[in-house]
Amino acid sequence: MKILIEGEDYLIDQLTTVFDDPKFYNQNANNGRIISVGYYHSFEKKELIYMLPKVFMKDNQETVFGISKDELYNFENNETFKHNEEYKWIRQLLVYFYNSLTEYKRRIKNTSIVESSLAFELNTNLGNEEYSYLDLLLTFVNFYKKNKTTILYKHIEYKSNQAKKPKWEKTIRKSLPILDSKSMPIYIEIKNKKKVINSEEELLIYFFSILNKFNIEHQLHLKIDTSYTLIKGNKFEQLEKNGLSKLRKIKHRYFSDTLRRMYVLCEMYFSKTDTSSSKKKKEEFISVRNYNIVFEDMVDKLFSDKLDENKEVNSVSLDELKYNDDGKIIDHIFDYQSLIDTSDIFYIGDSKYYKSGNEANKLSKYKQFTYAKNIIQFNIDLLNDNQVYKDNIKYRDEITEGYNISPNFFIYGYIKDYKNFDDNKLKPKNEEPVKSYHYQNRLFDRDTLFVHQYEINFLYVLKSYSTFNDSKIIEFRDTTKKEFRNKFINFFNNPESSKFKLFSKEVDSQEAKNLVENNFKLLNGKCYYSSENKLIIAKYENDDSLDNLINSNQFEIEKLIVSK
Template identity: 65%
Template sequence: MKILIEGAYYPISTLQNIFDDPKFYTQNNLEGKIISVGYYHSFEKNELIYMLPKVFMIDDDNSVFGKTKNELLDLDYIKNIKHDLHYNWIRQSSLYFYNSLLEYRKRITDSQIVNKTERFELNTNLGDQEYSYLDLLLSFVNFYKKNKNHILYKHMEYNSNQAKKPKWEKTIRKSLPIFTSNNSPVYVSIRNKKKNINKEEELLTYFFSILKNFNKDHNLNLRIDKSYKIIKGDSFKRLQTNGLSKLRKIKYRYFNDTLKRMYALCEIYFSQTDKSSSKRKREDFISVNNYNLVFEDMIDKLFSDDLNNTQVNDVSLKDLKKNDDGKIIDHIYDYQSLIDTSNIFYIGDSKYYKSNSEAGKLSKYKQFTYAKNIIQFNIDLLNKDKKKAYKKGINYRDKLTEGYNITPNFFIYGYIENKENFDDHLITLKSKLPVKSFHYKERLFDRDTLFVHSYKINFLYVLKAYTNFNSLKTQDFRSEVKSDFRNNFIEFFNNPKNCEFEFYKCKLKTYESIITDNFKILNGKCYITNKEELILAKYTGKTIEEPIKKTILDQFKLINLK
């Protein structure tokens, strides 16, 4: 197995020796830069290659968790890699990573960014699947682990039935038994005078010979019972070329479901190694040149996947993500407003960079544009029919004050700090203070006053969650994180030193005259909640507009958001 990192440079001779096609890298003099993320396997060289995302590159010296590019490029020479805890992250992340590519291909069936070679297809009771070499390897290993006791039992049962006039003294002397739970010995191989050819064992021989070869080539450390006959060396190489014809001669013998699935796996394997087969491939791969789209989908599945088909008033959130100006929002969901119990849209943008990088000015500007587009969408609905908002309980503009509800925004970055942690999301704020955009700094309830918080999330958690989480676990994540995102905004706005605003609630039940008589002073600074409470946001910094008069403030009391 070899590991390369997206965006890293390697000697061009090394890359030419690994890949049969230069589509995975660009050449610059004597070096090549990896431009793809994905999985690759060459049947001629029999090598598994992973091109991991650049988020794994977290160190300034171009190393990954203390391992240099060259060390990751030559993993086959590391002794006992199967048991070395320093390399456990490779085994885990490579499998989750590969599964994430398959999941993305399944979810985005019409996407053109996932390139894949023609794959051998076979309808079996394992399901309709397109098998890559790694698919096949994993299927063999998983099948063996799930069925090894059943297969061994059938093997022992057959051997027992074939025993004619057993010689127990020789059997006990020459064979090692397997002990049951009550310490009773069971002999797998029984010595007798008559040697019977076990035709039923041919399939087991083929299966375990293939498994043994996988075990040797990829350091799987599987323990295969020695009672099975194994074909090795040159004999196995010959079997790879003619195994398909041999296998099909014995197909009629198997009716047991387990053996039929075993037969199907062997048939796929020999179909790929049979040199005379026109379907034989020289390589298989899945590669993505725009991995940011995969990362975006992984985050979206965590945050808002179940909302994509939620439709209200003939509009779904999936449609809402596609703005009229051509921009596409990464993530959007509705959740409790910051100032009352109504709901508001939270708008997110996933950022795919190296672990220690941050978004530039362009990304921040685009995020503010996304928010303005969503505000305008809801205002357009309100203008068409004042009783028909996107959804009951979502309100963006107050008719009396003409103030706009606060729209929360966030960036979310993937990062890796602990290479062993796949189970904790570790979402934290990158900065306590959000990025701010405004036309009038004194007006909080203005449509152009926007804030964006920046978060980072454990990339390994996202990788695992994308393919392993059930709906219940995903929902638990959403409930926790959405509450945290809101609370972080609340904490920011409840600190006047940070946000430069203080919040007041009107003491009077009838407050229309306060607004109409002082509309110019209060424009963009007031908002009426869904509980009919008038909220005032007073700017605490140096103002350029006319300050709010004391006679007005006397009608309000200082509050905290909650």
């Protein structure tokens, strides 16, 4: 097994040794740069290869595992690294990583994107109904762990039943027994004159020979009982070539569910390794060149609600605004309680796929502002047609012509503890949000936008993508939505950070209308009439023009309420 990292350079001699095809890297002189993320297995070279995302690299050319990329490539030869918790963490990581690729493969075939390049982003020679070498390895191990007691019992039972006229003196002298829970001896090997072939033992021999091969090649640290007869070395290589025909000769001998499942597993393995057919694959792989698309889908599955595809403006739905024709999913979107009242608003985000610790550039920030304005315009167009996306969603107030605040966020994947798959470690990346505005002193203007930035444990996202059920995802969303809203509220409740001080007064709609119309130029973009019948004024620092209006009309300081 070899582990490489996307975007990193390796000696070309190393890469040609493990890959049958150069499509996974770009060659430059004596080096090759990995351009794909994924899983690869060569049947001829008998090598498992993982190309991990660049988030596993730090800026100082060290991996998040605390070793260099070259040490990671040869990690099976590194004794210190190799025996770190007996590979538990690295095997867990690689299984989750592989499952994330297969989950993405499953999800994109159901996508509603039309005429996109997304289908070409995923590079694989495994069909939708096919399984990989790694699928087989994991299935064999899981089957053994779940059924080893039953298998051992059947092994002992058949050994006992096949014993004809046992010679107990010879058996006791030359065999070692197994002691049961009551310290009673059970003899596995019984000496007798006539050897009787156990037909069910033949299947057990095949199964445990395959399991032993997996155990040795991939250092799985499985304890296989020594009483089983195993086929090893050259004899096993010969069995791989003709095992399918041997297996099918004993196909109809098995009636137990456990043995029948065992037979199917052996059949699947030999169908992969049997060389009698010229159609057998020499390699198998699942890889993607633009892994940011996979990461975006991973985050999106965690964060985003299902969008209504039936609500359209000019034959364009919100779902189509989310998924571009080029196949790129540029955002995450969900509706939740707005910052200033009990109405709802869309929270709009974008996931950022970088090395651990990096931050979005100016271009990414401009794209986010543009996308947020598209969502705002979509809802305003519905309003102009006397429609709403949902009854409680409110983007513009007709009395003040002010716009509700649109919360925006960036999500970065990072790895701090490479063994931690269970804590999301979601935290703000910066205390101050990224800002965009046309008029700096107008909070309730459609061009005034704020983007908070967050980091999330990449390994948690990786695990959640293929293992979380709907209830666990909903639980994560509920908690995260509150965190995001409260982060914005705490920002606006602190005038030193936001530069705005909020004032409010509870008035009926007619009084609010009169006050705004009489002071429209002064209040334009600075006030909003909430769903709770409050006229809210946002006073920017040093904007003394509002002081007289606020004092004479007895406005009070407004504190936004956090979610509980």
